Amino acid sequence: MKSELAPVSFWGLVFAGLLGFCLVFASSALAADGALKLEVQLLWGTNDSKSPDPKHKPVEPEVKKKLAVLPLKFSNYFEVNRKVLEIANGASRKEELSDKCIVEIKNCGRSKVEVSLIGAGQQVVKQSQNLPKGEALVVAGNAPNATAWLVFVKRVD
Amino acid sequence: MMDEAKQLELQAFLDGELPPAKAADWQRRMDADPEVRALGAQLKASNEALAIFEAETRVPASRDFYWSGIRRQIELLEKASARRHETEPPLSWLARIRQYLVPAGVAAAFLIAGMLATHQVRMAESGHPVRLEASLTSPGSFTYRDFSSGITLVWLSYPAEKEFAEIDSILNIP
Numbered sequence: 001m002k003s004e005l006a007p008v009s010f011w012g013l014v015f016a017g018l019l020g021f022c023l024v025f026a027s028s029a030l031a032a033d034g035a036l037k038l039e040v041q042l043l044w045g046t047n048d049s050k051s052p053d054p055k056h057k058p059v060e061p062e063v064k065k066k067l068a069v070l071p072l073k074f075s076n077y078f079e080v081n082r083k084v085l086e087i088a089n090g091a092s093r094k095e096e097l098s099d100k101c102i103v104e105i106k107n108c109g110r111s112k113v114e115v116s117l118i119g120a121g122q123q124v125v126k127q128s129q130n131l132p133k134g135e136a137l138v139v140a141g142n143a144p145n146a147t148a149w150l151v152f153v154k155r156v157d
Numbered sequence: 158m159m160d161e162a163k164q165l166e167l168q169a170f171l172d173g174e175l176p177p178a179k180a181a182d183w184q185r186r187m188d189a190d191p192e193v194r195a196l197g198a199q200l201k202a203s204n205e206a207l208a209i210f211e212a213e214t215r216v217p218a219s220r221d222f223y224w225s226g227i228r229r230q231i232e233l234l235e236k237a238s239a240r241r242h243e244t245e246p247p248l249s250w251l252a253r254i255r256q257y258l259v260p261a262g263v264a265a266a267f268l269i270a271g272m273l274a275t276h277q278v279r280m281a282e283s284g285h286p287v288r289l290e291a292s293l294t295s296p297g298s299f300t301y302r303d304f305s306s307g308i309t310l311v312w313l314s315y316p317a318e319k320e321f322a323e324i325d326s327i328l329n330i331p
Contacts, residue, residue: 015258018265069306125298127311135307 035088036107036131037157042081042097043067045074045140045148056080063152066136074148084156103151115139115153131155159196167193171200 043059044051045067056078059067067077083095085105092106092114100121106114114128117139125139133155140150159167169175170183186193216223248256301310 012255012258015262015265018262018269021269066306066308069303069308070310071301072310125311125313129309132307136309138308138310139313140310141313 035086036111036113036155038085038087038105038113038131039152039154039156040083040085040095040097040103040105041079041150041152041154042101043150043152044078044080044143045072045076045150046078047073047075047146049076051078053078053080059152063154066154067138067150067152070138072140072148077150097151101149101151103153105153111155113137113153113155115151117151133157159193164196167197168200171197 041059041063043063044056058064059077059079064077067074081097083097083103085093085095087093087105087107089107089109092104094102094104096102100119102118104116104118106116108114108128111130111132112128113131114126115137116126117124124141127137127139129137131137131153136152136154138150138152140148143149166175166179167183170180173180175183183193187197188194218226298311298313301312302308
Protein backbone atom coordinates (compact mmCIF):
# COMPACT_ATOMS: atom_id res chain seq x y z
CA MET A 1 0.00 0.00 0.00
CA LYS A 2 2.82 2.35 0.88
CA SER A 3 4.69 1.62 -2.32
CA GLU A 4 1.54 2.42 -4.34
CA LEU A 5 1.12 5.84 -2.74
CA ALA A 6 4.73 6.93 -3.08
CA PRO A 7 4.68 7.87 -6.80
CA VAL A 8 1.36 9.70 -6.37
CA SER A 9 2.85 11.75 -3.54
CA PHE A 10 5.72 12.64 -5.82
CA TRP A 11 3.25 13.94 -8.40
CA GLY A 12 1.54 15.82 -5.62
CA LEU A 13 4.77 17.60 -4.82
CA VAL A 14 5.35 18.34 -8.50
CA PHE A 15 1.84 19.75 -8.77
CA ALA A 16 2.30 21.90 -5.69
CA GLY A 17 5.53 23.27 -7.12
CA LEU A 18 3.93 24.04 -10.47
CA LEU A 19 1.00 25.69 -8.75
CA GLY A 20 3.40 27.89 -6.80
CA PHE A 21 5.15 28.96 -10.00
CA CYS A 22 1.75 29.62 -11.53
CA LEU A 23 0.80 31.92 -8.70
CA VAL A 24 4.10 33.79 -8.84
CA PHE A 25 3.87 34.39 -12.58
CA ALA A 26 0.18 35.23 -12.41
CA SER A 27 0.83 37.81 -9.71
CA SER A 28 3.74 39.30 -11.68
CA ALA A 29 1.58 39.46 -14.80
CA LEU A 30 -1.19 41.20 -12.89
CA ALA A 31 1.28 43.57 -11.30
CA ALA A 32 2.68 44.42 -14.71
CA ASP A 33 -0.74 45.66 -15.78
CA GLY A 34 -1.32 47.60 -12.55
CA ALA A 35 -0.10 50.93 -11.21
CA LEU A 36 3.44 52.16 -11.85
CA LYS A 37 5.62 53.72 -9.19
CA LEU A 38 8.13 56.11 -10.70
CA GLU A 39 10.86 58.24 -9.25
CA VAL A 40 11.49 61.45 -11.16
CA GLN A 41 14.59 63.53 -10.47
CA LEU A 42 15.69 66.82 -11.96
CA LEU A 43 19.50 66.70 -12.12
CA TRP A 44 22.31 68.99 -13.06
CA GLY A 45 25.41 67.58 -14.70
CA THR A 46 28.73 69.34 -14.30
CA ASN A 47 32.44 68.75 -14.00
CA ASP A 48 32.60 70.90 -10.92
CA SER A 49 32.98 69.07 -7.65
CA LYS A 50 30.47 71.31 -5.88
CA SER A 51 27.22 72.92 -6.87
CA PRO A 52 26.89 76.68 -6.33
CA ASP A 53 23.45 75.98 -4.87
CA PRO A 54 23.77 74.57 -1.34
CA LYS A 55 20.35 72.95 -1.72
CA HIS A 56 21.70 70.69 -4.45
CA LYS A 57 23.01 67.39 -3.21
CA PRO A 58 25.05 64.77 -5.07
CA VAL A 59 22.98 62.04 -6.71
CA GLU A 60 22.75 58.62 -5.13
CA PRO A 61 25.53 56.17 -6.10
CA GLU A 62 23.03 53.97 -7.92
CA VAL A 63 21.90 56.88 -10.10
CA LYS A 64 25.50 57.96 -10.69
CA LYS A 65 26.40 54.43 -11.74
CA LYS A 66 23.56 54.37 -14.25
CA LEU A 67 24.48 57.78 -15.63
CA ALA A 68 28.12 56.74 -15.98
CA VAL A 69 27.27 54.37 -18.83
CA LEU A 70 25.75 57.18 -20.86
CA PRO A 71 27.89 59.04 -23.42
CA LEU A 72 28.01 62.17 -21.27
CA LYS A 73 31.19 63.99 -20.33
CA PHE A 74 30.13 65.10 -16.83
CA SER A 75 31.88 63.77 -13.78
CA ASN A 76 29.35 64.98 -11.22
CA TYR A 77 25.60 65.11 -11.04
CA PHE A 78 23.53 67.01 -8.49
CA GLU A 79 19.95 66.44 -7.49
CA VAL A 80 17.84 69.58 -7.89
CA ASN A 81 14.45 68.08 -7.15
CA ARG A 82 12.85 64.70 -6.71
CA LYS A 83 9.28 63.40 -6.96
CA VAL A 84 7.79 59.95 -6.52
CA LEU A 85 4.75 59.35 -8.67
CA GLU A 86 2.31 56.47 -8.49
CA ILE A 87 0.28 56.32 -11.66
CA ALA A 88 -2.66 53.99 -12.21
CA ASN A 89 -3.03 52.05 -15.41
CA GLY A 90 -4.23 54.39 -18.15
CA ALA A 91 -3.87 57.47 -15.96
CA SER A 92 -1.38 60.33 -16.24
CA ARG A 93 0.29 62.63 -13.68
CA LYS A 94 1.75 66.06 -14.12
CA GLU A 95 4.43 67.28 -11.69
CA GLU A 96 6.37 70.48 -11.45
CA LEU A 97 10.09 69.83 -11.07
CA SER A 98 11.05 73.51 -11.07
CA ASP A 99 9.42 76.85 -11.79
CA LYS A 100 9.55 76.28 -15.52
CA CYS A 101 10.03 72.53 -15.85
CA ILE A 102 7.01 70.27 -15.72
CA VAL A 103 6.95 66.58 -16.40
CA GLU A 104 3.83 64.70 -17.42
CA ILE A 105 3.87 60.90 -17.38
CA LYS A 106 1.16 58.59 -18.62
CA ASN A 107 0.91 54.92 -17.67
CA CYS A 108 -0.04 53.29 -20.98
CA GLY A 109 -0.22 49.81 -19.41
CA ARG A 110 2.04 46.78 -19.83
CA SER A 111 5.02 48.75 -18.44
CA LYS A 112 4.77 51.34 -21.17
CA VAL A 113 5.07 55.02 -20.26
CA GLU A 114 4.69 58.25 -22.17
CA VAL A 115 6.92 61.00 -20.79
CA SER A 116 6.26 64.57 -21.81
CA LEU A 117 8.52 67.42 -20.78
CA ILE A 118 7.15 70.91 -20.69
CA GLY A 119 9.63 73.76 -20.42
CA ALA A 120 8.50 77.37 -20.18
CA GLY A 121 4.96 76.40 -21.15
CA GLN A 122 6.01 74.53 -24.28
CA GLN A 123 6.25 70.81 -24.84
CA VAL A 124 9.90 70.04 -25.33
CA VAL A 125 9.70 66.30 -25.86
CA LYS A 126 7.27 63.42 -25.76
CA GLN A 127 8.89 60.04 -25.36
CA SER A 128 6.96 56.77 -25.34
CA GLN A 129 8.67 53.51 -24.40
CA ASN A 130 8.58 50.40 -22.24
CA LEU A 131 9.99 50.94 -18.78
CA PRO A 132 10.39 47.66 -16.87
CA LYS A 133 11.14 47.73 -13.15
CA GLY A 134 14.63 49.04 -12.44
CA GLU A 135 15.08 50.67 -15.84
CA ALA A 136 15.40 54.39 -16.36
CA LEU A 137 14.74 57.04 -18.95
CA VAL A 138 16.79 60.21 -19.05
CA VAL A 139 15.76 63.28 -21.00
CA ALA A 140 18.56 65.82 -21.04
CA GLY A 141 19.86 68.92 -22.74
CA ASN A 142 22.59 71.54 -22.68
CA ALA A 143 22.87 74.08 -19.88
CA PRO A 144 25.18 77.11 -19.50
CA ASN A 145 28.93 76.81 -18.95
CA ALA A 146 29.23 73.36 -20.52
CA THR A 147 26.82 71.75 -18.05
CA ALA A 148 23.55 69.92 -18.59
CA TRP A 149 20.09 69.49 -17.14
CA LEU A 150 18.66 65.98 -16.87
CA VAL A 151 15.24 64.59 -16.01
CA PHE A 152 15.87 61.11 -14.65
CA VAL A 153 12.79 58.85 -14.62
CA LYS A 154 13.21 55.48 -12.95
CA ARG A 155 10.60 52.83 -12.42
CA VAL A 156 10.64 51.82 -8.78
CA ASP A 157 7.76 49.33 -8.83
CA MET B 158 -8.01 -17.28 -65.81
CA MET B 159 -10.40 -18.40 -63.06
CA ASP B 160 -12.23 -15.90 -60.94
CA GLU B 161 -12.04 -15.95 -57.13
CA ALA B 162 -15.34 -17.87 -56.71
CA LYS B 163 -14.13 -20.64 -58.99
CA GLN B 164 -10.80 -20.79 -57.18
CA LEU B 165 -12.62 -21.18 -53.85
CA GLU B 166 -14.79 -23.93 -55.36
CA LEU B 167 -11.64 -25.71 -56.57
CA GLN B 168 -10.18 -25.38 -53.07
CA ALA B 169 -13.39 -26.93 -51.67
CA PHE B 170 -13.11 -29.77 -54.17
CA LEU B 171 -9.56 -30.50 -53.14
CA ASP B 172 -10.62 -30.42 -49.45
CA GLY B 173 -13.40 -32.92 -50.26
CA GLU B 174 -16.14 -30.54 -49.26
CA LEU B 175 -18.17 -30.57 -52.52
CA PRO B 176 -21.19 -32.78 -53.19
CA PRO B 177 -20.42 -35.81 -55.43
CA ALA B 178 -21.93 -34.29 -58.60
CA LYS B 179 -19.93 -31.11 -58.31
CA ALA B 180 -16.82 -33.02 -57.32
CA ALA B 181 -17.11 -35.19 -60.44
CA ASP B 182 -17.51 -32.08 -62.56
CA TRP B 183 -14.34 -30.55 -61.09
CA GLN B 184 -12.50 -33.81 -61.57
CA ARG B 185 -13.38 -33.74 -65.27
CA ARG B 186 -12.24 -30.15 -65.59
CA MET B 187 -8.94 -30.95 -63.92
CA ASP B 188 -8.31 -33.77 -66.37
CA ALA B 189 -9.16 -31.63 -69.40
CA ASP B 190 -7.97 -28.11 -68.52
CA PRO B 191 -4.22 -27.67 -67.91
CA GLU B 192 -4.82 -24.33 -66.15
CA VAL B 193 -7.19 -25.92 -63.63
CA ARG B 194 -4.79 -28.78 -63.20
CA ALA B 195 -1.87 -26.44 -62.56
CA LEU B 196 -3.84 -24.38 -60.02
CA GLY B 197 -5.11 -27.55 -58.37
CA ALA B 198 -1.54 -28.84 -58.04
CA GLN B 199 -0.44 -25.52 -56.54
CA LEU B 200 -3.28 -25.52 -53.99
CA LYS B 201 -2.63 -29.15 -53.12
CA ALA B 202 1.04 -28.39 -52.53
CA SER B 203 0.07 -25.46 -50.30
CA ASN B 204 -2.33 -27.65 -48.34
CA GLU B 205 0.36 -30.23 -47.83
CA ALA B 206 2.85 -27.61 -46.75
CA LEU B 207 0.40 -26.22 -44.19
CA ALA B 208 -0.42 -29.66 -42.95
CA ILE B 209 3.27 -30.31 -42.40
CA PHE B 210 3.74 -27.15 -40.28
CA GLU B 211 0.50 -27.46 -38.32
CA ALA B 212 1.17 -29.48 -35.20
CA GLU B 213 -1.87 -31.56 -34.45
CA THR B 214 -2.95 -31.39 -30.83
CA ARG B 215 -5.36 -33.92 -29.41
CA VAL B 216 -7.38 -32.98 -26.37
CA PRO B 217 -8.13 -35.85 -23.97
CA ALA B 218 -11.81 -34.95 -23.86
CA SER B 219 -14.73 -34.43 -26.13
CA ARG B 220 -15.04 -31.12 -28.00
CA ASP B 221 -18.08 -29.92 -25.98
CA PHE B 222 -16.54 -30.86 -22.66
CA TYR B 223 -13.25 -29.13 -23.57
CA TRP B 224 -14.91 -25.81 -24.50
CA SER B 225 -17.35 -25.89 -21.54
CA GLY B 226 -14.32 -26.23 -19.25
CA ILE B 227 -12.82 -23.08 -20.74
CA ARG B 228 -16.14 -21.23 -20.31
CA ARG B 229 -16.40 -22.28 -16.64
CA GLN B 230 -12.86 -21.07 -16.01
CA ILE B 231 -13.63 -17.66 -17.53
CA GLU B 232 -16.80 -17.35 -15.44
CA LEU B 233 -14.90 -18.23 -12.27
CA LEU B 234 -12.28 -15.56 -12.95
CA GLU B 235 -14.98 -12.94 -13.62
CA LYS B 236 -16.77 -13.76 -10.35
CA ALA B 237 -13.53 -13.58 -8.38
CA SER B 238 -12.73 -10.18 -9.86
CA ALA B 239 -16.21 -8.88 -9.02
CA ARG B 240 -15.87 -10.10 -5.41
CA ARG B 241 -12.51 -8.41 -5.06
CA HIS B 242 -13.97 -5.06 -6.19
CA GLU B 243 -16.88 -5.45 -3.75
CA THR B 244 -14.62 -6.14 -0.77
CA GLU B 245 -12.20 -3.27 -1.52
CA PRO B 246 -12.67 -0.26 0.80
CA PRO B 247 -13.90 2.95 -0.86
CA LEU B 248 -11.23 5.48 -1.83
CA SER B 249 -10.46 8.14 0.76
CA TRP B 250 -10.84 11.82 -0.18
CA LEU B 251 -7.07 12.12 -0.31
CA ALA B 252 -6.78 9.18 -2.71
CA ARG B 253 -9.53 10.64 -4.89
CA ILE B 254 -7.72 13.99 -5.04
CA ARG B 255 -4.50 12.18 -5.91
CA GLN B 256 -6.19 10.65 -8.93
CA TYR B 257 -6.56 14.13 -10.37
CA LEU B 258 -3.10 15.38 -9.42
CA VAL B 259 -1.31 14.05 -12.50
CA PRO B 260 -3.66 15.54 -15.10
CA ALA B 261 -3.87 18.75 -13.06
CA GLY B 262 -0.07 18.87 -12.92
CA VAL B 263 0.16 18.46 -16.68
CA ALA B 264 -2.42 21.23 -17.16
CA ALA B 265 -0.46 23.48 -14.79
CA ALA B 266 2.73 22.74 -16.70
CA PHE B 267 1.06 23.85 -19.93
CA LEU B 268 -0.23 26.97 -18.18
CA ILE B 269 3.24 27.81 -16.90
CA ALA B 270 4.75 27.22 -20.32
CA GLY B 271 2.21 29.66 -21.78
CA MET B 272 2.86 32.23 -19.09
CA LEU B 273 6.63 31.89 -19.48
CA ALA B 274 6.29 32.40 -23.21
CA THR B 275 4.19 35.53 -22.61
CA HIS B 276 6.70 36.73 -20.04
CA GLN B 277 9.59 36.20 -22.45
CA VAL B 278 7.76 38.05 -25.20
CA ARG B 279 7.15 40.96 -22.86
CA MET B 280 10.78 41.00 -21.77
CA ALA B 281 11.90 40.88 -25.37
CA GLU B 282 9.54 43.70 -26.19
CA SER B 283 10.83 45.79 -23.34
CA GLY B 284 14.46 45.34 -24.35
CA HIS B 285 14.06 45.62 -28.08
CA PRO B 286 15.27 48.83 -29.68
CA VAL B 287 12.38 48.80 -32.15
CA ARG B 288 10.03 49.33 -29.21
CA LEU B 289 11.74 52.60 -28.47
CA GLU B 290 9.13 54.84 -30.00
CA ALA B 291 10.60 58.30 -29.90
CA SER B 292 8.27 61.09 -30.85
CA LEU B 293 10.39 64.17 -30.80
CA THR B 294 9.06 67.65 -31.08
CA SER B 295 12.53 69.07 -31.39
CA PRO B 296 14.78 68.31 -34.36
CA GLY B 297 18.42 67.48 -33.82
CA SER B 298 17.88 65.25 -30.79
CA PHE B 299 19.14 61.72 -30.49
CA THR B 300 18.34 58.62 -28.44
CA TYR B 301 20.90 56.35 -26.86
CA ARG B 302 20.12 53.10 -25.07
CA ASP B 303 22.39 50.94 -22.91
CA PHE B 304 20.79 47.52 -22.74
CA SER B 305 23.02 46.13 -20.00
CA SER B 306 22.19 48.94 -17.60
CA GLY B 307 18.61 49.39 -18.76
CA ILE B 308 18.89 53.12 -19.30
CA THR B 309 17.76 55.28 -22.20
CA LEU B 310 18.97 58.77 -22.90
CA VAL B 311 17.11 61.28 -25.02
CA TRP B 312 19.43 64.19 -25.63
CA LEU B 313 17.80 67.38 -26.83
CA SER B 314 19.34 70.25 -28.67
CA TYR B 315 16.65 72.38 -27.04
CA PRO B 316 17.12 74.99 -25.82
CA ALA B 317 19.51 76.65 -28.20
CA GLU B 318 22.49 78.64 -27.01
CA LYS B 319 20.56 81.89 -26.98
CA GLU B 320 18.04 80.40 -24.59
CA PHE B 321 20.50 79.51 -21.87
CA ALA B 322 19.03 82.19 -19.70
CA GLU B 323 15.84 80.14 -19.54
CA ILE B 324 17.73 77.08 -18.40
CA ASP B 325 19.08 78.97 -15.46
CA SER B 326 15.60 79.48 -14.18
CA ILE B 327 14.56 75.92 -14.97
CA LEU B 328 17.39 74.47 -12.93
CA ASN B 329 17.41 77.23 -10.33
CA ILE B 330 21.09 77.67 -10.93
CA PRO B 331 22.41 80.87 -9.42
